[in-house]
Amino acid sequence: MVRWLLLIAVLLFIEFYAFQAFRTLTKLRWALLSYQVISLLLLVFIVYSFTQFDRSVGQTKQTLFTMGLLLLVYVPKIVLMLIMFGEDIYRLFRGGINYFINADIDTSVFPTRRKFVSQVGFGLAAIPFLSLIYGIAIGRYNFKVLKQTVYFPDLPDAFDGFKITQISDVHSGSFDNPEKINYAIDLINEQDSDMILFTGDIVNTHATEMHPWLETFNRIRKHDFGKYSVLGNHDYGEYIDWKSAKAKDDNFAAIKDLHRQIDFKLMLNEHAFIEKGNGRIALVGVENWGKNFKQAGDLHKASQNLKKEDFKILMSHDPSHWEYEVKNHPTNYHLTLAGHTHGMQFGIEIPGYFKWSLAQYVYKQWAGLYEEFGRYVYVNRGFGYHAYPGRVGIMPEITVLELKKGQKLA
Structure with a gap:
C-alpha cells in the first residue's frame, strides 16, 4: 500500500x-x-x-x-x-x-x-x-541486419569466412503483427549464413505464447551447419506466481520443447563440434547465468574434455556472464554470443561514432562487439520487445558475424 x-x-x-x-x-x-x-x-x-x-x-x-x-x-x-x-x-x-x-x-x-x-x-x-x-x-518492428567481421589468428583455416546469423530475445508473447514477423524471418533467410544461433528468451513466461508463431519460425531455413539455441532468464518462468511446482515444471519442459518444434537444437550446458573440411570448432551452449538473474549456466559441465587450444564459440544469454566468469576463464572462449539487455529498447546510436543507452549503467557490455585479452563478446540488441511495446533508437536486430583468420587491420 x-x-x-x-x-x-x-x-x-x-x-x-x-x-x-x-x-x-x-x-x-x-x-x-x-x-x-x-x-x-x-x-x-x-x-x-x-x-x-x-x-x-x-x-x-x-x-x-x-x-x-x-x-x-x-x-x-x-x-x-x-x-x-x-x-x-x-x-x-x-x-x-x-x-x-x-x-x-x-x-x-x-x-x-x-x-x-x-x-x-x-x-x-x-x-x-x-x-x-x-x-x-514503427520502431518495435524496424528490424535491422547488422554485420560484423571478427578476426582470430588461431581460427581453423576451413572456417575462414564462416558466417553466423544470431538472433536473441524473441519474446514471442509480445508480438501482434504476423506480417512484420514474417518479414523478419525473410531477412534471416536472405543472409545465407552457414549457421544460425538463438541466444535465449523465446517467450515472456508461458510456452503457449509461442504457439501462434511456430509455423512462422519454422520458415527459418535449414543452415548447412545447424540451428542451435540456449535458454534465457525469461524461459524459466520465474517472474510469476504458479499454482504449483508441477505447473511451473510442466511449463519449463514445454518451453524447452518449443526449440525442437522450430527445429533448433537446444544446448543445455553442453557442447558440440562443428566440422568443416579438415578443421573444427567447438560450439558451447550454457543455460542462463546472470549476475542478478538465475545462475543455471555451468561452464565446467558444458566444456568437459575441451582443450584450451580448441577454437570455441560460447552461447550465453546474459552478457554479465562474460564479464564475471568467461573473459578470464582459463579454457579460453574465443567468441561469446549474448543478448538479454535489449539496449533497454531506448537510446541513441550513430554507427561508428556514438552509442548511448541507460543499459550501459547496468551492463558493461550491452550492445555490439567488445574485446578484452583477445577474446570477444557480441551482445545482440534483441529480436522482440518486452515491457515497453516499442523501440527508440535501439532497433530490433538480426546479427551476421563473419569469422576471419588473421589480425584485424588497424
Whole structure:
C-alpha cells in the first residue's frame, strides 16, 4: 500500500508542475479544465491498470499497453517538471535577492513565471513524446541486419569466412503483427549464413505464447551447419506466481520443447563440434547465468574434455556472464554470443561514432562487439520487445558475424 501511495504522490508532483507549464501558456478556462480532466482520467486508468496486474499470469497485451501509455504520458511531463522546477529554484533565488538586497526597489519579491520557459519546456518534452510514439508505431518492428567481421589468428583455416546469423530475445508473447514477423524471418533467410544461433528468451513466461508463431519460425531455413539455441532468464518462468511446482515444471519442459518444434537444437550446458573440411570448432551452449538473474549456466559441465587450444564459440544469454566468469576463464572462449539487455529498447546510436543507452549503467557490455585479452563478446540488441511495446533508437536486430583468420587491420 505504501508503495502505491508513494507512486501516486510522485505522479501528482509531476502533474502539478506540468500543469504550471500549461497554465503559463494559456488562461482559457475551458482549456485548463480539459487538461485537468484528461490528465486525471489518464492517471486513474494507469494506476487502476497496474493494480489489476495478475502475478499468476504475468505480462499481457494490457500490461504492455499500460506501460506504453505510462511512458508516453509521463516521460514528457517529467521533462516539463524538471524545466519548471528549475525555474522555481531560479525564482526562489531571485526572490531572496529582491527581498534582502533590493528591498528598496519597487519590484515583486517572487518573480512570475515566464512564458518563454514553458515554451522551451514543451518543445523539449515533444522530443521524447514523438520518439515514444515512433517507437510504438514503427520502431518495435524496424528490424535491422547488422554485420560484423571478427578476426582470430588461431581460427581453423576451413572456417575462414564462416558466417553466423544470431538472433536473441524473441519474446514471442509480445508480438501482434504476423506480417512484420514474417518479414523478419525473410531477412534471416536472405543472409545465407552457414549457421544460425538463438541466444535465449523465446517467450515472456508461458510456452503457449509461442504457439501462434511456430509455423512462422519454422520458415527459418535449414543452415548447412545447424540451428542451435540456449535458454534465457525469461524461459524459466520465474517472474510469476504458479499454482504449483508441477505447473511451473510442466511449463519449463514445454518451453524447452518449443526449440525442437522450430527445429533448433537446444544446448543445455553442453557442447558440440562443428566440422568443416579438415578443421573444427567447438560450439558451447550454457543455460542462463546472470549476475542478478538465475545462475543455471555451468561452464565446467558444458566444456568437459575441451582443450584450451580448441577454437570455441560460447552461447550465453546474459552478457554479465562474460564479464564475471568467461573473459578470464582459463579454457579460453574465443567468441561469446549474448543478448538479454535489449539496449533497454531506448537510446541513441550513430554507427561508428556514438552509442548511448541507460543499459550501459547496468551492463558493461550491452550492445555490439567488445574485446578484452583477445577474446570477444557480441551482445545482440534483441529480436522482440518486452515491457515497453516499442523501440527508440535501439532497433530490433538480426546479427551476421563473419569469422576471419588473421589480425584485424588497424
